[in-house]
Amino acid sequence: MTNLDIGASLKAVRKLKGLSQRELAKRAGVTNSTISMIEKNSVSPSVSSLKKVLSGIPMSLVEFFSIGESASSEQKIVYRADELLDIGTGPLEFKVIGRDYPNRAMSVMSETYPPGADTGEEMLKHVGEEAAMVITGKFELTVGDEIFILEAGDSYYFNSELPHRFRNPFDEPCHLVSATTPANF
Amino acid sequence: MTNLDIGASLKAVRKLKGLSQRELAKRAGVTNSTISMIEKNSVSPSVSSLKKVLSGIPMSLVEFFSIGESASSEQKIVYRADELLDIGTGPLEFKVIGRDYPNRAMSVMSETYPPGADTGEEMLKHVGEEAAMVITGKFELTVGDEIFILEAGDSYYFNSELPHRFRNPFDEPCHLVSATTPANF
DNA sequence: TTACAGTGTTCATTTTATTTAACATACTTG
């Protein structure tokens, strides 16, 4: 199944961050030789030290091992900006991508929340997972009892069973691209 | 962040399978004392031996650590712009949203294709569905024998079994937000 | 050129993990 070339993976991840062995070692609180030997697969690091090393990236163990695993008609395909189906009301835009794709596994949407928009005090709750990235503007996300303010470039991913709410208390519209599974729309 | 009580996790997983320490040890090819000490957290196993132990379950390292994370329930929800894990190479950006969400159903990513970027002449093909919206720039999408040019605001949704290719033959980088299911990354 | 700071690698030593072989306890079952 998995190749699990820890050495190569670590090296790739480290290079990706533009760190030298010594730099990463310093951040992680281990010695440079430890990193050298791990990357050369001349040792199999202990979980604790691998965790320490990854903390210098930073990266979790799940992420690290996940990366190792992936290294990998008639139907309408492209939807032009003005072709998207808007299922929102008024200034609230909910534009569905792939609206006529039969039995879609996901709802991918371009959403625009005008100032004042709010999904309501009654928190949303449903099966599935949802994620999105903010393109422009800011908005307030509540998940469980946590409240976040997200700005352009920020993103989220959570289980939709957690009670959640979207709100735009700011004075400019917020645009985001979202994905949910299974398809709700 | 993560508790990562390896001992407790291993014990839970083992019990779940109804195995004794010795039984698991035999299947995994390690000694029973190894398992005892790991479960008591009196050692931090090496990755190789932990992998051996899990092979007796059987269970992958990703799965194992995922369990630990969900058990400690400190799941991250919001990812700031600079926190996204970039798994691209060089100027090619592939930023994963919800990177350590255990057993994600989707890969939602922020992708940036620099001028000249190309997934190659060998067309991509895999199970699942994928969709995206272009945020800035333009790029060329090939699906089957159709070629599309997509600009900001345009989007696509197609079955990943259809051979496809991404290319940026233009002179400015192209940024898009994509979603694929199942999770490839 | 020389000196210097960066890179990754190697080796002897120290620290830690793993095995081997025992131990104590609990539960059968004859």
Next chain:
DNA sequence: CAAGTATGTTAAATAAAATGAACACTGTAA
């Protein structure tokens, strides 16, 4: 009850990983 066979734990011996201090190499500035 006693003998047998599970269970998980532990101590000393062995094997392996982590450290500390070197080494060789590169590029750069004086």
